[in-house]
Amino acid sequence: MNELLRKTAAEQSKALKNKEISAVELTNAAFERIDSLEDKIGAFNSLTKETALQTAKKVDEMIASGEDLPLLAGIPLVLKDNMNLVGSKTTASSKILENFVSPFNATVTEKLLNNLVPIVGKANLDEFAMGSSNENSAFNKVHNPWNLNKVPGGSSGGSAASVSSCEATLALGSDTGGSIRLPASFCGIVGMKPTYGRVSRYGLIAFASSLDQIGPFARSVEDAANLLEVISGHDPKDSTSLNLPVEHYSEFLNNDIRGKKVGVIKELLGEGITPDVQKAMDNAIETYKKLGCEIKEISLKNLKYSIGIYYILATAECSSNLARFDGVRYGYRTPNPQNLMEMYTKTRAEGFGPEVKRRIMLGTYALSAGYYDAYYKKAQQMRALVTQEFNEAFKEVDVLISPTCPNTAFDLGAKSSDPLAMYLTDIATISCNLAGLPGISVPAGFDSDGMPIGLQILAPQLQEGRLFNFAYQFEQANDFYTKLANI
Amino acid sequence: MITVKDVEHVAKLARLELTEEEKELYTKQLGDVLKYVDQMNEVDTSNVKPMTQVIDFSNVMREDVPNQEISKEALMANAPEEENGFFKVPKIN
Numbered sequence: 001m002n003e004l005l006r007k008t009a010a011e012q013s014k015a016l017k018n019k020e021i022s023a024v025e026l027t028n029a030a031f032e033r034i035d036s037l038e039d040k041i042g043a044f045n046s047l048t049k050e051t052a053l054q055t056a057k058k059v060d061e062m063i064a065s066g067e068d069l070p071l072l073a074g075i076p077l078v079l080k081d082n083m084n085l086v087g088s089k090t091t092a093s094s095k096i097l098e099n100f101v102s103p104f105n106a107t108v109t110e111k112l113l114n115n116l117v118p119i120v121g122k123a124n125l126d127e128f129a130m131g132s133s134n135e136n137s138a139f140n141k142v143h144n145p146w147n148l149n150k151v152p153g154g155s156s157g158g159s160a161a162s163v164s165s166c167e168a169t170l171a172l173g174s175d176t177g178g179s180i181r182l183p184a185s186f187c188g189i190v191g192m193k194p195t196y197g198r199v200s201r202y203g204l205i206a207f208a209s210s211l212d213q214i215g216p217f218a219r220s221v222e223d224a225a226n227l228l229e230v231i232s233g234h235d236p237k238d239s240t241s242l243n244l245p246v247e248h249y250s251e252f253l254n255n256d257i258r259g260k261k262v263g264v265i266k267e268l269l270g271e272g273i274t275p276d277v278q279k280a281m282d283n284a285i286e287t288y289k290k291l292g293c294e295i296k297e298i299s300l301k302n303l304k305y306s307i308g309i310y311y312i313l314a315t316a317e318c319s320s321n322l323a324r325f326d327g328v329r330y331g332y333r334t335p336n337p338q339n340l341m342e343m344y345t346k347t348r349a350e351g352f353g354p355e356v357k358r359r360i361m362l363g364t365y366a367l368s369a370g371y372y373d374a375y376y377k378k379a380q381q382m383r384a385l386v387t388q389e390f391n392e393a394f395k396e397v398d399v400l401i402s403p404t405c406p407n408t409a410f411d412l413g414a415k416s417s418d419p420l421a422m423y424l425t426d427i428a429t430i431s432c433n434l435a436g437l438p439g440i441s442v443p444a445g446f447d448s449d450g451m452p453i454g455l456q457i458l459a460p461q462l463q464e465g466r467l468f469n470f471a472y473q474f475e476q477a478n479d480f481y482t483k484l485a486n487i
Numbered sequence: 488m489i490t491v492k493d494v495e496h497v498a499k500l501a502r503l504e505l506t507e508e509e510k511e512l513y514t515k516q517l518g519d520v521l522k523y524v525d526q527m528n529e530v531d532t533s534n535v536k537p538m539t540q541v542i543d544f545s546n547v548m549r550e551d552v553p554n555q556e557i558s559k560e561a562l563m564a565n566a567p568e569e570e571n572g573f574f575k576v577p578k579i580n
Contacts, residue, residue, distance in 0.1 A: 100565055101564065101565060103557050103558075103561035103562055103564065103565070104556065104557050104561075195542075196541045196542055197542050210539070210540055210541070236549060239544070239547035240540075240542070240544060242542065302530070304526070305526060305527050305530065307523070308523055308524040308525075308526055308527050309527065311520060311524060312524055319501060323502075326502070327567055327576075328567075328574055328576055329565070329566060329574055330565035330566065330567075331565070331567070332567075333567035333568070337577050338577065339577055339578055339579060339580055340576055340577055340578065340579045340580075341502075341579075342577075343576065343577055344502040345502050345503060345504035346504055348501075348502055348503050348504070349503055349504040349505065352503075357503055357505075357509070357513075358513060358516060358517070360501050360503065361494070361497050361498065361501060361503070361513055361517060362517055362520060362521075364497045364500050364501040365489070365493070365497045365517065365521075368496075368497060368500060375521075375524065377537050378527055378528070378532060379524075379527065380537035380538050380539060381532035381535040381536070381537050381538070382527050382530065382532060382535075383537075383538045384535050384536060384537065384538035385530065385532070385535060387538060387541065419516055419519075419520065420516075420519050420520055420523060423520070434541075435541060436541025436542060461541075461542070
């Protein structure tokens with residue numbers, strides 16, 4: 001393989017500008033890498049060679065004419081396959097959308113194309129982004145590049161695995177309850193979920209609209225900060241996108257954090273955390289102390305309810321969002337339905353996989369007459385309490401830290417028959433979505449089997465700059481991010 | 488406790504046809520999840536306002552100007568069945 005593929009986007013950008021390699025050559029090198037690895041990894045649902053090479057060619061033309069390149073121009077990137085790119089299949093890893101071809105671009109896609117970022121393909125995911133291991137895909141299984149018998153994490157497992165294995169340099173994922181941060185942690189890379197409303201959701205296939213956000217994957221904090229800058233901003237097509245100026249997040253990286261306060265979430269230490277992950281946390285705390293920060297223990301009493309709250313609210317929203325898949329306008333339709341009702345019920349029975357059906361059922365139940373107050377309204381009230389608790393915590397500290405997950409990547413198949421056990425994987429990540437906070441997972445060490453561990457950092461709403469600052473300072477004080485999967 | 492009858496009712500609301508095995512499986516699995524969710528009831532929320540969104544949005548208005556960024560042909564290209572530019576579905580009964 002071309003060794004430049006192992007470098008960060010920042011280094012690749014330099015190589016492009018110095019004409020050490022052309023953008024077309026870099027993109028082709030990525031495709032060669034993908035061709036040689038995909039049998040083992042399974043990160044892609046489809047490749048978008050033509051679009052990628054067209055974009056790369058434009059980058060080379062700009063370089064040849066001496067023009068300044070836009071941020072991340074020419075850097076190979078993967079889109080999670082729940083984001084629309086004109087002319088590409090957008091399947092959400094579901095049989096119900098297996099043959100759906102996007103008639104429009106998501107806003108993030110438009111922004112990437114405007115910045116001349118070559119989109120090399122569409123990444124595998126848990127069906128409709130519902131899952132924590134990527135095993136709910138209707139298509140291929142995704143394997144963790146650090147150990148092919150292990151899951152990459154989910155739901156953005158293909159995005160994480162492609163960046164971790166250097167098939168691509170950058171990727172976009174979506175995060176509803178941890179779907180960017182968890183796979184970033186399991187695959188030893190950086191993954192970031194922005195403040196709710198920071199990035200337009202137009203053209204992202206909706207799962208739970210009050211929780212979903214699109215965010216970056218990269219192999220360094222700096223690259224993730226730059227990618228967020230490219231995709232952020234107000235969009236008239238998404239009325240929940242915030243009308244605020246986009247910041248240059250990379251300018252925050254080197255800010256002095258001496259004297260700042262780092263809160264350690266008490267409920268995510270000790271019991272339930274594996275010893276190796278605990279050790280990595282101890283190192284993280286030591287790192288921030290050495291960087292001159294004050295460490296403060298913060299108790300979030302309502303955190304333990306967050307999974308319950310989430311699985312009511314997210315499933316209620318998904319039962320509504322997925323009502324559109326009815327076999328009428330697009331997607332799969334059951335063959336030879338006898339009448340309209342049969343078309344609906346059979347199309348959905350045949351088109352959706354088991355986890356999606358389970359969540360539609362749970363959400364429909366929670367919203368149904370007689371249960372609405374006990375489940376949906378109660379969960380909304382609890383969501384308010386979780387959010388209040390974060391607001392109180394951020395009066396005392398600048399950021400909060402915890403493990404991204406209490407454990408490292410588990411074996412393929414280990415939890416797939418027990419939905420509740422799988423849901424509990426998200427204990428550390430879910431509350432961030434409930435409160436709409438920005439959160440990041442950065443490489444923080446390895447367990448005794450060599451599997452990556454992630455450190456999660458959370459900041460108050462719209463403090464992405466601060467989040468990247470603390471993440472970068474931690475990253476540079478250690479060398480975990482320089483270690484790549486040996487594949 | 489959630490029963491097979493509840494599951495059948497919910498499946499009907501959700502327009503999902505379930506096999507007998509699925510009905511039994513979901514009765515058990517949804518029961519497990521709901522039992523876990525019931526932990527929420529340890530907390531008194533009688534004076535808490537339900538939270539529907541995390542950012543304070545007011546109504547977002549725009550001028551009502553028609554535009555057509557996506558052509559009709561492009562949209563209809565994904566239709567399972569089409570006739571004269573319309574989506575075609577089987578009869579209601």
